[in-house]
Amino acid sequence: METISVRSLQHYLYCPHRWGLLEIDRAWAENYFVVKANAVHERVHSGESFSARGRKRYTDVDVWDDELGLIGKLDCLEESAAGLCIVEYKPTKPKTGIIRHDDAMQLYAQKLCADKLFKTDCTAEIYYADVRKRFAVSFDASFHDELLTLLAQMRSYIAEGRIPDIRKGQKCGGCSMKDMCMPLVTTRRKHESVADCVRRECEL
Secondary structure (H helix, E strand, C coil): CCCEEHHHHHHHHHCHHHHHHHHCCCCCCCCHHHHHHHHHHHHHCCCCEEEECCEEEEEEEEEEECCCCEEEEEEEEEEECCEEEEEEEECCCCCCCCCCHHHHHHHHHHHHHHHHHHCCCCEEEEEECCCCEEEECCCCHHHHHHHHHHHHHHHHHHHHCCCCCCCCCCCCCCCCCHHHHCCCCCCCCCCCCHHHHHHHHCCC
C-alpha cells in the first residue's frame, strides 16, 4: 500500500491537478504565499519541547497510522490537564472567516494518527499567524468516509502515474504552480499535459 503524507492529502484537496504536478511530475515552484507559509512553519518546527501557562508544548511531532498508510508531522502538540491538543499553524485567516475544508481534513488526518499513536482523543485547533488567534476545529462522521475515498483516489492516480484534470471553478489566483500549470490553456485535451498540448499546437 502506497504511504500517503497528511501534507500530500491537503495538497490533493486544495487542487488535485496541482497535487499531481507535485507528487507525480515532481514539479515545484514558490511564490510569496508559499514563502510566507514556510516562514511561519520554520518558527514552529524546532523539534523542541517547552512549557508555558500550564501547558507543555512539543513541536515537529511525527505521527502515523500503519493501517491507513498515513504519515504526518504535527506543528505543535500541547499537553495539559485537559489532555492533548493538536495545533496546526497557518499564515493567513480565510477572508470568509470559515476554516477551509482542506485544512480541516488535514487536521482530521493528523488527529486520527495522533489518537491511535497516543491512545487518546485529541482536540484540534488552527492558529492563524496574521491575527494571532486559535480556532477550534470539530469533525463529524463524514470526515472519515471522505478520507478513505480521498486516499483511494490518490493511490489510484499514483499507481497509474496520471495527473488529475483541472477542476472546473478551481481558484488559481494565489497558486505558486499557476505559470507551470497554465490553467487558462483551453485547447488541452483530457489527460493531456501542458507540454504535449504546446507541441501539438506547434506541430512539433
